[in-house]
Amino acid sequence: MNNNENQTLISGGTVVTPTTEIEKGTVAFSNGKIVSVEAESHDNPDIDATGKYVLPGLVDLHGDDIERHLFPRAEERVDTTIALDRCDIANASAGVTTKYHAISFEDVPDDNRSIELARRLAEQIRNFNYETGARVDNRLHMRCELTNEASVDAVSEEIKSGGDLVSLVTHVPGTGQFTGENTLAQRYDRSDGELETGLQSLKTRRSGVPEAELLARAREVTELASNRNMTVASHDDETVASVDNAAAIGVDISEYPLSHRVAQRATELNLTVAMGAPNVVRGGSLWDGPDASQAIKDGVVDILCSDFRPQSLLSSVFIENDEPLKDRVFRVSTAPAAAAGLYDRGRLECGARADIIIVDPDPSPSIARTYVAGDQVYCSA
Structure with a gap:
């Protein structure tokens, strides 16, 4: 293999492909694409x-x-342009080369989530690319709260404007993650009269929508998204029936199923099952959900998402679970890319987009370099 000015060689490390792990291998890329993966090192x-x-x-x-870049503290608000840029930097340094920003389209009592803010972010994410200073491929994941008609309307309009993924959310107090008396209130930092009044209004609104209407709204959004080749996920599936309904209307991904049985049913229905990488790193769920590590061992998890901590994706790869390293890498690269219909990336193979990370394992796994479409967008030294 000859090195020349038109291609870049990365050599000497352990190269992980979807099918094997190559000790002292070489990856060559040129013009934004991988041109070869070789089982030998280069001098x-x-x-x-x-x-x-x-x-x-x-x-x-x-x-x-x-959201953590927009609101680093409860009373502090950062400009959306600055927050998005800082988030972009953080993801590049975490090895994330394709990022789906999960934006919640709903008005909630503490004002940290609103339809107005979601619309502004959606527009900026669509326009945030290499030409406008982005380091990674930033994409829009629209979270549609089905209990809120305004959310359904707003997401439907945004789908028409373009997006990349839609998730169907039904956060009803007393169900799912919101079982118990105070769990909804615990999601907010303040405890004053104004917040309590807003929470009560939110509970009333979310609880007052009939099941048939929720399903009709889900079908409407799914059909609209599917007609535009947009991936659709159902979020926090609580019951086997909810997964059955999701599959019946054409949902692609079961995102954060709330029990092992629900994840198993989603797998039986050929839905892609997504769980949180922080769950794996932590060793369990924060909200009494299934243990993701155990679910992986049982074969009911296809992909891991960062949820709120992008560094967790890389960390999850290096947590031993009796699987080959290539399988752990597959779950945070090849599999999610395929689930989103992005077959040009997520793997080290000839012809794939040159999205590549180099990981230094000592003293703990960290990103040494990140490449997006062959361009170096992060270097630790």
Whole structure:
């Protein structure tokens, strides 16, 4: 293999492909695409990855972390342009090369989520690309709260304007993650009269929509998205019946199913099952959901999402679970890319987009370099 000015060689590290792990392998890329993956090292590579891992860029289908950049503290609000740029930097440094920002379209009492803010973010995410200074491929994941007619209307309009993924959300107090007396209130930082009044209004609104109407709204949004080749997920599926309904209307992904049995049913129905990487890293769910590590062992998890912590995707890869490393990498790269219909990335193979990360394993796994379409967008040194 000859190195030349038109191609870049990364050599000497452990190269992980969808099918194998190559010790001291070489990845060559040119003009934004991988041109070869070789089971041999090169004497004079452009990047010496000896002692490191060479992986495909991570694909995150659900990341709420933009909210932490918008609202670093309860009373502090950062400009949306600045917040998106900071979030972009954080994801590049975490090895995420394709990012689906999960934006909630609903008005909630603490004002940190609103339809107006969601619309502004949606427009900015659509326009945030390489030409406008983005480092990673930023994409729009629209979270549609089916109990809120205004949310359904807003998401339906945004679908027409373009987007990448829609999730159907039904957060009804007393069900799912909101079982118990105070769990809805615990999602908000303040405890004053204004918030309590807003929460009561929210509970009344969410609880007052008949099941048949929720299903009709879900079908409407799914059909609209599917007609535009947009992936659709159902969020926080609580029962086997809810998964059955989701599959029947054409949903593609069961996102964060709330029990092992529900995840199993989604798998039986050939839905892609997504759980949280923080769950794997932490060793369990924050909200009494299924243990993702155990669900992986039982074969009912296809992909992991960062949820609110992009660094968790890489961390999950290096948590031993008796699987080959390539299978753990597959779950955060190839599989989510395929679930979203992005067959040009998420794998180290000839012809794939050159989204590549180099991981330094010591003292703990961290990103040394990130490439998006062959361009270096992050370097730790």
